[in-house]
Amino acid sequence: MPILVLGQENARMRRSESMSIKGSVKEKSTRKPIKDVEVTISGKGIVTTDVFGNFKIEAQIGDELVITHDSFTTVRYIIKDGQRIDIEVKDNPNTFRSKSITKQKQESIYQENLRAAKTTLKKDASKSIEYITNALETIRDDDPLSDNKKAELFETLADIYRHWQQPDLAESNYATSLKNKYSTEVKVKLGKAQLESKNYQSALQTFSQLQKSRVNSNQELAIYEGLGDSYKGLRNYTKAIENYNKALSISQKNNLDDAVILLNSKLAEVLRQQGKITVAEGYLDNSVQLAQQKDKKTSARQRTVAADFYNKSNSYDKEIQLRKEAIEDIENIEEIIDTPAAQQDNSLTTQVQNYKIANAFAAQQAYDEAIPYLEESIKEAESKNDLIVQKDATRKLGEVYREKGELKKAAEAFEEYEVIIDKLYIQKDQEISQAARFSRELTQKANRIATLEKDRELNEAKYELAFASQELVNQQSLRQQIIIYFLIGLTMLLLLAAYLMYRNMKQQRYANNLLALKSLRSQMNPHFIFNALNSVNTFIATSDERTANRYLTDFSLLMRAVLENSEEDFIPLEKEIELLRLYVQLEHFRFQDKFEYNVEVDPEIPINEYMIPPMLLQPYVENAVWHGLRYKTEKGMLSIRFQKITNDSIEITITDDGIGRKKSKELKTLNQKLQKSRGMGNIKKRIAILNTMYKDKVDVFISDLEENEGTKVKLTLKKDK
Structure with a gap:
């Protein structure tokens, strides 16, 4: 029976007089307030209790309060006065059964969503994360297993991010999982995610902490391998070899062939970097021999790893033999490779291996042997829409023809290379958009x-x-x-x-x-490539093949350097100056009668300490030559000067005494006016983004010289702090 604690009547009140009745509802045993209890006066109104269990209702003496809730038996009370009413109730036994059923249902929903998240983990990241969210919503605050469930969910969430190559998000969610419940397996995953983020110092700390934990043999193997990877990333090769050998001993003891193959390869690479080539080859041969006893895919992959090793060691004959054997294995597993996981291994394709075989022949100046492999690589890459390999193989084919002296075929190859570059730009732009949406x-x-x-x-x-x-x-x-x-x-x-x-x-x-x-x-501006190839065509037309060959050689050096730096946000100023000197040399080679040039670098500038976006200065120099000096009747002067301003900044000045911006604009044809300068537009965008990200790292000012005869571009570059 509910217990009513009633206030005393202070004064007699008439039945017809309305008043505000205040009260509360709470549990008898715990004095815990009960929220959302319905307090009703038949025919007059209904209110509910707040978070503190309190209520307030308008009533008259003689009215009956009906107090109802799922957790206790309904209470009825006749109002006798205007005093506060505090009601203490006992739990309804039937309620516990209802709560138990609800908990079972929520547990079922939790398990179903967790299973669905793991099932869709490698198929659809968005849907898998949605299942994790649904499971997380079922966890009750009073569930004694809530911490375990949260740990499990955040571990699965981190697994999703790691599979979809988001190691930074994976790292943070593994850490959240460990906060809810410690697990050695999750800590190992955390260390691997840190390695994938190239956070080698944190990974080293994580794996070092794991050495103090009780682990099984597989976890011990992962810990020593992780320590080896961490030390390798930190360039401590002695420690890396020590831990790789411990991991190798564990894998051999437990007959884990895949681990033995991988660790032999890692040891070979570290020993190569130490200059111990002979010892490294021994480990590498062991991995290849063991891989041959496994499936074709494992054999092919290890042969390509060994071939890459011999390429770095300039052992081209061994490299070629291994790649030919790898191609035979790849051709036998092409149907198996056609899976999402396998597609991520770009090296296990015949077009890649043919291209690398051709490179090895070219390195030995065996150009006739290289050409068929390049043509086969281009053909296969085109059939599989592999634009990256098609681009590299086409460029290499042009270089081989040029080295052989077959300049017509070289020009054709470079023209095809330019077409592929345009296609690749469109593809990369789409991939970037998709990556941004993802x-x-x-x-x-x-x-x-x-x-x-x-x-x-x-x-x-x-x-x-x-x-x-x-x-x-x-x-x-x-x-x-x-x-x-x-x-x-x-x-x-x-x-x-x-x-x-x-x-x-x-x-x-x-x-x-x-x-x-x-x-x-x-976005590679084809303007310079097009003009350069036209110049080569002019040299060939005038039977000046030696000049054309010399020009192409310098041009290829510049293009190779540009492509090598294309993936870098910043390069040392020293490299940028070298690129600029080479570019100005090429332009002067073509317009010797139009201008002379001078590149002056202040000897007080520590050029290795300054970082600059690659090819930042080239468009300004190109504008000076093509829109200023080229149209000048007498020979002009191009001056490029690097001057130290303060200890943390330098000034770069590009000055020409050409016809000036105003007259250059007047000389433009209608077709030139309709075309947009992609190079200058890209430079402005890059500088705007870089200044946003790195707090005004680069300042640019463009001005005309006296009487609009010539142009001066002044850039201020700040040192990274």
Whole structure:
């Protein structure tokens, strides 16, 4: 039976007089308030209790209050006076069965979503994360296994991010999983994610901590291999070899052939970097021989690894033999390779191996042997829409023909190379857009899970605050303080959530800037290539083959350097100066009668300490030559000067005494006016993005010289701090 604690009647009141009745509903045993209890007066109204279990209702003496809730038996009470009504109730036994059924249902939903997340992990990242979110929403605050479930869910979430090559997100979610519940297996995964992020120092710390844990043989193998990878990344080759050998001993003891093959390869690579080629070859031969006893795919992969090793050691005959054997294996497993996981191994394709065989022949100046392999590589790459290999093989074919002196075929190959570059740009642009969309989707999913956890923390804070307030129910001043503290805490949580959202948005903007920079770097301005090939054509037409060959040689050196630096955000200033000297030399070679040039570098500038975006200066020099000096009747002068300003900044000045910007614009043809200068446009975009990311690293000012005769470009470059 419910127990009614009734206030005493202070004064007799008439039945017809309306009044405000205040009261509360709480559990008898715990004094815990009961929220959302319905308090009804038949035909007059209904109210519900708040988080503190309190209610307030308009009533008259003689009215019947009906107090109902699923957790206790309905209570009825006749109002006798206007005093406060505090009701203590016992739990309804039937309620426990209802709660138990609800918990079973939630457990079932949790397990179903967890299984679905693991099933779709390698197929659809977005859907798999959605299942994780659904499972997380089923975890109850009073569930004794809530920490275990959270640990399991965040581990699975990290597995998703790691599979889809998002190691930074994987690392943070493995750390969250470990906060909820420690697991040696999860800690090993954390170390591997840190290695994939190239965070070698953190990985070393993680694997070193794992050495103090109780582990099984597989985990011990992973720990020593992880330590070896960490030391290798930190260039401590002695420690790397020591740990690789420990891992190798464990794998041999447990007959783990795949691990033995991999570790032999890693040891060979570290020994090669130490200059111990003979010892390294011994490990490498062991890995190849063991791989031959396995399936064709393992054999092919290890042969390509060994071939790459011999390429770096200039053992081209061994490299060629291994790649030919690898091609035979690849042709036997092409049907098996056609899976998403296998497609990620780009080296296990015949077009790649044919291209690398051709490179090995070319390195030995065996050009006639190289040409058939290049043609076969181009043919296969074209049939499989592998534009990267097609581009590299076509460029190499042009270089081989040029070295043989077959300049017509070389020119044709370079023209085809230019066409492929345009196709590759379109493909890369699409890939960048897809990657950006995928990154945004993952970020949105991660934000939703973070918000869900913040909401859970907020609900727990509300519950704790409500429970604590029961002891202070009759102390109004203390209750007000609690409400104020609660509001302050809520505000802080909201501010924290806003900060996290701001930080995520800032990280997203940073990622978008990086994608934009990669996109701009991949846009190779064909203007110079086209003009250069026209110059070669002119030299050939005038039977000046020696000049054409010399020009092509210098041109290929410049293009190779440009392509090598195309994936770098910054390169040392020393490299940029070398590229610039080579480019100006080529332009002067073509326009010897138009201008002389001078490149002056202040000897006080530590050119290795300054970093600069690759090919940043070339478009300004190109404009000076093509739009200023080329149209001048007498011979002009191009001056490029690097001058130290302060200890942390230098000034780069590019000055020409050409016809000037105004007259150059007047001389433009209609077709030239319709064309947009992609090179200058890209430079402006790159500088704007870099200054946003690195706080005004580069400043550019362009001005005309006296009487508009000539142009001066002044760049200020700041040293990284």
